[in-house]
Amino acid sequence: MATTDAGEDLLALDNQVCFALAVASRSVIALYRPLLEPLGVTHPQYLVLLALWGRDGMTMGELSSTLRLEPATLSPLLKRLEAIGYVSRGRRPSDERVLEVTLTQAGHDARATAERIPAQVVERLGLPMERLESLRDALHLIIAASA
Structure with missing residues (x-):
């Protein structure tokens, strides 16, 4: 059994960053589900809207x-957002090969409805904003390191 100097099992589930990230991701996304219902979108569709x-x-x-x-x-995701009337997809007049959203x-x-969502998520998480910002920054470091 592989262990650390402190005797911890390196393959223990609770020691895995991937496990913690996966469970946290599912948990946080589940918090969004009822908040996104008034918009009629899923979390991935919400991310598209945020980008746009x-x-x-x-x-x-x-x-x-x-x-x-x-x-x-x-x-x-774009097809569904187009079907519910939030986005339009079309060819760029200057270059017909390019699909513009x-x-x-x-x-x-x-957007006016969505502007209430971040504060509601923060409230439901019950963590200080500073901790959430620190977590977000750490996750951005992980994303950059794994890119």
Whole structure:
């Protein structure tokens, strides 16, 4: 059995960063589910909207890169958001090969409802904002290190 100098089992489930990240991710995403119901979107679709609220009119490639999703994963999310009226997909007039994703008026309007979500998540987590910001920063370091 592989152990650390302190005698801890290196393969113990509770010692795994991947396990802690997976459980935390599922738990936090579950907090979002009821908060996203008024918008009628799933958490992955919400992430697409967040990206577009930050910068409307991204190409499929830019959106894929921003969200770190494969186009094959992103495409069904966009189709659903288009079906519910939040986004529009179309060819860029300056280059017909490029698919551009833009928010519709309903997509822009949905932002007002979404602006209440972060505070509600913070409240439900019950952690001080400083700890959440520190956690977010640490996760960004992990993302950068694994890229």
